[in-house]
Amino acid sequence: MTDAPHILIVDDDAKIRQMLTRYLTDEGFQVSAAANGEAMRECLAKARIDLVLLDLVLPGEDGFQLAKDVRARPSTVRTGIIMLTGRSDMVDMVVGLEVGADDYIAKPFHLREVLARIRSVLRRTQPSLSAEPGPMVRQEAGEVIRFDGWRLDLGRRELKAPDGSDIALTTGEFELLATFARHPGRVLNRDQLMDLTRGRHWEAVDRSIDAQVARLRRKIEPDPKHPMLVKSVRGVGYVFTGHIQ
Structure with a gap:
């Protein structure tokens, strides 16, 4: 037990x-x-x-x-x-x-x-x-995505800033960032983001994704009001513009 x-x-x-x-x-x-x-x-x-x-x-x-x-x-x-x-x-x-x-x-x-x-x-x-991963957690142990000095460790579920500090992410924030980082340059609408991150465990409420994006931006963007990594595409959704290394 x-x-x-x-x-x-x-x-x-x-x-x-x-x-x-x-x-x-x-x-x-x-x-x-x-x-x-x-x-x-x-x-x-x-x-x-x-x-x-x-x-x-x-x-x-x-x-x-x-x-x-x-x-x-x-x-x-x-x-x-x-x-x-x-x-x-x-x-x-x-x-x-x-x-x-x-x-x-x-x-x-x-x-x-x-x-x-x-x-x-x-x-x-x-x-x-659990031996069964969730809809977003399909990463292999040790898989790491680097972008613009950031280090996203998918296996450890950790994010390090360019200065080496640890950035604490909630589960939703982590899954959202991992989804963006795995689809750089691709415009993702809210339905796609819900499918890729939560498997639609939430009802289809568009603003829920917007709230998650806003919270994520506050943690990874120097100026959340003028984002450089996760940009809005008016009338469509969001696009990750970070440079994958």
């Missing part, structure tokens, strides 16, 4: 915590549960967490803020985040992407759907936990 993925459930509804804990434990996962942000942080400090099931509406701090907290920790930058919510507003979905969520499940949900989403996100965020 110690080698099983560790899932943290953050929800203020005790019945939902108990239901998910029982179900996921029976499916072979390690499971911890927290009712609020303070308890979540205690769990993150004590153990390695591979994925957080995070309720959006919580007392005090909401799920958006807690997702930011997860992403701000160096030890959890690759931890998967699936947001649970009773709201179906598409704006919430896009905001969830902007703060680093990997997937989004509306309540009420089926337990089998939750299990499928968890396994899908784990394949992308923790490839070592």
Whole structure:
């Protein structure tokens, strides 16, 4: 059991915590549960967490803020985040992407759907936990892409800046950059990017891709408002213009 993925459930509804804990434990996962942000942080400090099931509406701090907290920790930058919510507003979905969520499940949900989403996100965020790679993770060990002084290690899932510093990327950001770097000079529309990165685990919401691109630009572009690596093609999509070495 110690080698099983560790899932943290953050929800203020005790019945939902108990239901998910029982179900996921029976499916072979390690499971911890927290009712609020303070308890979540205690769990993150004590153990390695591979994925957080995070309720959006919580007392005090909401799920958006807690997702930011997860992403701000160096030890959890690759931890998967699936947001649970009773709201179906598409704006919430896009905001969830902007703060680093990997997937989004509306309540009420089926337990089998939750299990499928968890396994899908784990394949992308923790490839070592699964023999089956996700839609984007098809790289061979040791494969590295270099462009304009940057070094993208696909096997280690690491990005180094031209000055040698490590750049922390979320799973979505990493997959997006890897997709761009593997298709230099090719204009990719939003549908193609969704297929190549997430396998359409998200609904077809164009703005979700735009949010991911904006976040990626803030990390790799000297001036995100005037990008030189990932450029917009008006009315079509995006093109990677970095020089592959």
